[in-house]
Amino acid sequence: MKRRTALTAAAAALAAPALALGAAESAGAQTAFVRGADISSLPKSEAFGGTYMWSDGYREDAVWILQKSGVNWVRLKVWVNPADGYNNKARVVALAKRARAAGLNVLVDFHYSDTWADPGTQTKPAAWSGYSFAQLRTAVYNHTADVLSAMVAAGATPQMVQVGNELNGGMLWPDGRYDKLDQLAQLLISGANAVYATAPGAKVMLHLAEGGNNSLFRWFFDAMKSRGVPFDAIGASYYPYWHGSLSGLQSNLNDVASRYAKPVYVVETAYPFTSGDSDGFANIISASTPVSGYPASTTGQSNMLKAIANVVKAVPNGRGGGVFWWEATWTAVKGNGWDPTNPSSGNGWENQALFDYAWKVTPALKTLGTL
DSSP states (O other), rough: OTTTTTBBOOOOOOOOOOOOOOOSOOHHHHHEEEEEOTTTHHHHHHHHTTOBBTTOOBBHHHHHHHHHOOOEEEEHHHOOSOSSSSSHHHHHHHHHHHHTTTTOOOEEEOOOSSSSOBBBOOOGGGGGGGGOOHHHHHHHHHHHHHHHHHHHHTTTTEEEEEESGGGGGGBBTTTTETTOHHHHHHHHHHHHHHHHHSSSTOOOEEEETTTHHHHHHHHHHHHHHHHHHHSEEEEOOOOTTTSHHHHHHHHHHHHHHHHOOOOOEEEEEESOSOOOSSSOOOOSOSSSSBBBOOSSHHHHHHHHHHHHHHHHHHHHHGGEEEETTTTTTOOOOTTOSTTTTTTTEEEEHHGGBBOOOOOBBHHHHHHHHTO
């Protein structure tokens, strides 16, 4: 997921210990269905003064608010050498340690870039810009192994690893672009091999945007399978205001789960709890009703999440793995904008977080935790 001129687009869960909650909220029983949240922006938010509260105003560490609400996985992106010093190896290891200490499983999302990687942008890290293709393959392996080794050493071994992010257009352009499938496959094999060698218990996920686009998914996964790319799970981004109908998502997930005999996850989704703005920087989604029947409200946010989860749960043969909410903690905090190269950039996503403009949980967090 990335700002496009605005912003573009397993292993069983570890049961968390029963803990007293800081408010009237109660956590649902942990199950194998992934109730996940991407919290990649959290450390920077905290560094710039972001706070997180229960609905009664009780303030607590956001990781523990998520855990006590029933979330059982977190997703953390990794950039290579980001300009702001966040979402790098050191930050990801530290946040993964916090998540594991709270009993949460971890999905690591490698972007193989210094900034956002998505269908429209897959820019090489600056340090890799002059590499030959052979050097790129080695760099993918070494970077993946380096980050995962640090996580393992810190006692924060991930349970699943994305090799690449929203790979519709490939990765590490131009060498691994969509029109160079042999080379793209070799890069993905390097990343997957590093996962299996460094964190042998972790599952490898390959991830595409446009969760309702079956022809895209068949094209990509047929191409990668025929070229020997190993993978254990399929991830889809599904933003309902961009990626088609819920029925289209259902058809695609059902098909690819059967076709490739792998579990499928909606690994990115979100929906607004309001159409209003909090930071003076235009929201990416500002319509009062982005999808018919689902207003931009706390009720609409919860209902859309339920509808998406129901699609995943309906995938046959138990292959519907779960749902991750994208950037659940990315509230409007000055200094924590979308552009790592620009400290004054704003956040166009704060109306889709799971914390409202008073820093309190939205009802959709409880919905997520009890799916």
